[in-house]
Amino acid sequence: MAEEKRGYIVYINGPVVKARGMQGFQMREMVLVGEKKLIGEIISLEGDIGTIQVYEETSGLKTNELVIGMGKPLSVKLGPGIIGNVFDGIERPLSQILERGSFIPEGIGLISIDPTKKWDVEVLVKEGDVLASGDVYARVEETSMITHKLLVPPGIKGTVVFAEKSGSYNIEHTLVILKDGSVEHRLLMYSEWPVRIPRPVKERMPINKLLVTGQRVIDTFFPLAKGGTAAIPGGFGTGKTITQHQLAKWSDADIIVYIGCGERGNEITEVLEDFPELQDPRNGKPLMDRTVLIANTSNMPVAAREASIYTGITIAEYFRDMGYNIAVMADSTSRWAEALREIAGRLEEMPAEEGYPAYLASRLAQFYERAGYVKTLGGAEGSITIIGAVSPASGDFSEPVTQATKRMVGAFLALDRELAHARHFPAINWLSSYSGYVAMLADWYRENVAEDMLELREKMLGILQEEDNLMEIVKLVGEDVLPDEQRLILEIAKIIKRGYLQQNAYHRDDSYVSLWRQYRMLKVIDRLYTRSSICVKKGIPLSKVRNDRLFSQIVSMKYNAGEDDPGYFDGLIDEIDEYYNKLESTYGEGGEDSANPVY
Known part of the structure; x- marks a missing residue:
């Protein structure tokens, strides 16, 4: 020894x-x-x-x-008992710690997933089988939604010389023994992995599948890809946490790993209270059946906060290796960076910009680079999508953490304080946000939504950009000096902002919007713009082109059209055509009123 x-x-x-x-x-x-x-x-x-x-x-x-x-x-223990659990920054279950008191006592050791609980295990191999790294040797129905596949750990292979019968065992029970030459490997129901070392994969694959979130401003304008990375920066009160909650609830990821990193205790409490009561919208089962929570509040030890995002991403990689698509929510990486800064200060390291250590950017890169769409050692396909919230002081996006994050993420969903104060949620600014995944996802949109989905996106973004330019003139001299064509741009931009970009997280029909509904809503707005623009060019006054009842109906279509109501949008398009056909016939080619005006 x-x-x-x-x-x-x-x-x-x-x-x-x-x-x-x-x-x-x-x-x-x-x-x-x-x-x-x-x-x-x-x-x-x-x-x-x-x-x-x-x-x-x-x-x-x-x-x-x-x-x-x-x-x-x-290292962290990886096995059944992770899903639905709540851990601190180094994977100690808070439910077990609560039994010892209201605070985390010192010296409780590295307690982890419950070693005494028995699980119903189906052993899938027999003596004589040859296994390699990543092969599945048993499985456990961990929750009603997740089948936990027990994999041969990386770096281990051999011939099965012992296989336990299927039955009920705890995680310490030996299920399989592999022999590789003279070396024996005992496979239990769990394995351990160092949190700072990425788990190996067979191949990193191209990113070309949309992470469907049901949030219109994201899915249509600034899409996230499975295996991609995104940042959600915003000052206090701009809605970072509720945006991440919406993504956790509605995204089509198989498993959510939510890392509450250095946030206030009441925010973590809200997550702990809300998530167990939420139902998965796809099957009505508890959302916690596919969620892992890592709660590391701002009053917990600062070094554990620094380790928490590594713990979370390692757990995500473990489930990715089973062939699942994982979404990691890190809230917030700014608090994690502050932990780095505090530790660096105590180590008396030379500070860089705003006191952060010089290696801030490289540490952030190490975290975000563990995202990706991969082929696992066992041949399955899985992905990790990382969505990190950033909390710049006073909403200043020029500070080091936001700037370092912006250089390495594929999508940047900038939250705007003015939009939040105007009660426009999600407060994602359509002018300062971007997504680098649009071109990668072009074929996916064409095959799964519609041929012209991205063309509509470009058209609507162009209207919003033109409206922003026109508003500079309006602020100086007023709207009345603009020609009708430009005033129409302002009216259509209002519809896009209020009727499409603004989304109510607490409304039954508007909290989640399928891609089909998003596309049909865009088609309605596009038809309105096309027909009204033709009328304005023919000289018909904007006061007649802008029909208050019709415009209001289009703004409120997000509340009135359910997922099972395909005819609603066709009816709106028919109304638009009927109104403008009548308007054109009434005013004639020259734009002069040849009869009574249409109201």
Whole structure:
């Protein structure tokens, strides 16, 4: 048996501890610090001095207490019991911690998924079978929505020399024994994986499938792709959290990993209270049956906050390897960056812009680059989509975290304070947001929605851009000086903003809108613009072209047309054609009223 490695504490500064006698330790090795055996990780070694970041509260720690090595990096247990659970930043279940008191006590150790609970396991292999990394050897119906596939861990292969019968076992029970030459591998119901090392895949594949969210401004104008990355930056009160909640509830991902990273306790409480009561809209089952929550509030140890996003992405990679599509919600990466800044300050590292460490951008890149659409070691296809909220102080998008994030994400959904104050939600600014996935998804839109979906998108964005340019003139000299064609642009832009971009998260029919409905709504607005524009060009006064009842009806179509009402949009288009046909015949080619005007 290897001799136990020991050092002793010589320096304590919050979560940063230095110890002497650390020659035999390794970088990133987990250690137990002090008499309470607090969990820590070695982040620097210089001679016999090791620097440790501690993932628990260090009050009461004293110099000369022991530091004991664990011989492995910070790792998480991966197995049945993760889905529907609520963990802290290093995968300790908060429900078990609650049994010990209202606060997380020091020195409780690395408790993880329940080792005593029994699961009904179906073993899929028999003696003599040859297994490689990524092969499925058993499965467990973990929840009503997720089948947990037990995979041969990366780097392990061999011939089955023992296979347990299907039955009810706890996660510590040996299900399969593989023999690879003279080496035996015991496969339990769980495995461990270091959180800072990405899990291997067979191949990274092109990103060409839409992550359907049911949110019109996203699906139509700034689409997210399965395997892609997105940032949702916005100041206080602009709706970052509710936007992520909508994506978690409605997106067509198989599993949601929600990382509450350094947010206020009441926001995490809202998630913990709301998510267990929500139903999955696709099948009516509890949303928690496909959700993992990592709750790391702002008053929890700062080092655990830094580790929380790695814990979350590692869990996501584990389920991706089973062939699932995962959506990771990180709320918020700004609080994570603040944890980096605090630790860097205690380490006396040279600060860069606004006090953040010089490696801020590379750390963010390491996180976002773990997204992707992949072929797994077992040959299945799976994806991880990362959607990170950013909380710039005072809504200043020029600050370092927002700028570093913007350089590496594929979609940038900028939340606007003025829109939020005007009660326009989601408050995604259509002029400062963008998506780099539009071209990649062009074929998908053509095959799954309509040939002209992206053409309509470009047309509507063009109207909104032109309206923004015209508003500069309107602010100076007023709307009355504009010709009717330009005033019509302003009217149509209002319909796009109020009737299409604005979406009510709490309305039964408007909270989620299928792509079919989104396309039909765009067609209605396009028909209105086309027909009204023709009339204006013929010289018909805008006061007659703009029919209040018709315009109001189109704005409110989002509330009146249900998913099972395909004829509603055709009826609206018929009304538009009927009105403008009558208008054109009444006014004639020259635009002069040849009879009574149409009202």
